[in-house]
Amino acid sequence: MDKKTLFGNIQQKSSFLCVGLDTDLAKIPSHLLKEQDPIFAFNREIIDKTADFAVAYKPNIAFYEALGPKGWESLQKTLDYIPKDIFTIADAKRGDIGNTSKLYAKAFFEQMDFDSITVAPYMGQDSVSPFLEFEDKWVILLALTSNGGSSDFQVLETEGGKPLFQQVLEKSQRWGSDDNLMYVVGATNGAKIAEVRKYAPDHFFLVPGVGAQGGSLEEVAKYGMNSNCGLLVNSSRGIIYASDGADFGDAARAEASKLQQEMARLLEKYG
């Protein structure tokens, strides 16, 4: 998917909501466990009920990988089921030497047909570039994450007084453009989002911080939005586990709708 199409979808749905498919056998409603593929049955219902409000779906690959070959089949079925006009993110945090990253790219962009993949920057340019060579596919590079451990290395001051995440933002902009490169930016507070936005004014940010991980949507929009919206805000557990009963689909729909309405307001106000 190209940037223009993505932004068109955001405008059409008045939403920049990404629904995270962190689908866990231990958390899905128990009546689904008798299904032949409970993970896919759950995801199908979530997709049916939230597709009106979501511009992106983000399966967290670990949840599928933990189930072995069957998990990969559930993932493939889920990906095939997502409507083609909705952006898909393989949240995989991959990254390795060039020939190996190329294989990961093939796995997620050819074997499967994801629009994008999250990539870790530690190994540098040749670990990221192979993902950028696929047309209309995107790298979403870790810049500043929302977890506690983000303070261990990402904010260390480096040469020129720049925190490491700024080095990642600046250097990586030479490897790709805002047409094939986004960043993971954890929503902790407005000042931080504003700082990151300064270093990457035109790129989309994938913001994982709303919902179970905390963070304020208003702050994110106020300080992070740009002229193409420039934001995909993810919510996983807050939507998909809104109910653990037979009504989980409707409960997810209600939560997604609530977030979309708030996003429509914010697009009006800051977009």
Next chain:
Amino acid sequence: MDKKTLFGNIQQKSSFLCVGLDTDLAKIPSHLLKEQDPIFAFNREIIDKTADFAVAYKPNIAFYEALGPKGWESLQKTLDYIPKDIFTIADAKRGDIGNTSKLYAKAFFEQMDFDSITVAPYMGQDSVSPFLEFEDKWVILLALTSNGGSSDFQVLETEGGKPLFQQVLEKSQRWGSDDNLMYVVGATNGAKIAEVRKYAPDHFFLVPGVGAQGGSLEEVAKYGMNSNCGLLVNSSRGIIYASDGADFGDAARAEASKLQQEMARLLEKYG
């Protein structure tokens, strides 16, 4: 596998050789393609012919993931086939927020039964610690890699005049011990290995630089060996693709044997 057993195997075989199973359908001998599972057929022959000389096997997970669910089955069969006294490394470069890293750990340590996994440090402590909670399992953390992109971030000077990889080495030693934490250290030259060894005197290093990626085994041993050997030196393509004919197994054995003899000499000299 615990450290004492690993060192015992190194002494018994006079070898610190790790054989990398970067098994690629496009590179294996063509007569294997008629097999029901060509990847496993190839790996089985490589393992049969090199197990006398190897103390570790390291499947590069990307090569299996690129084949979809079938690839994961080939990987599982390969892992099950490796003799139990040989250390196994899932070269996966994983790492995510805590609950997600925990699932990756379950995938590789429980769903499969690898002894260790390579992990990327960018997301910090809570992305690494979940892997350290499994008994007799190991994290092999990226410190200084051997690819060109290692110069983008890993050697940036940070607070206290320390390069980033030194921060990784120092901080991570508070999360685990030399009984469950190793480091990936690219073999570029002796002085660099000596520098890294200074910051982590007791830990095992996984050194990916011998063979197709260059690097001198003598330098690595001279500057990197410690009282428990402290080295696993990997060779992938130089061994497994030594021949692309029907004799690939014997050719791999000859290459592995050559490296093992050199390692025996180096263990004598520096061990």
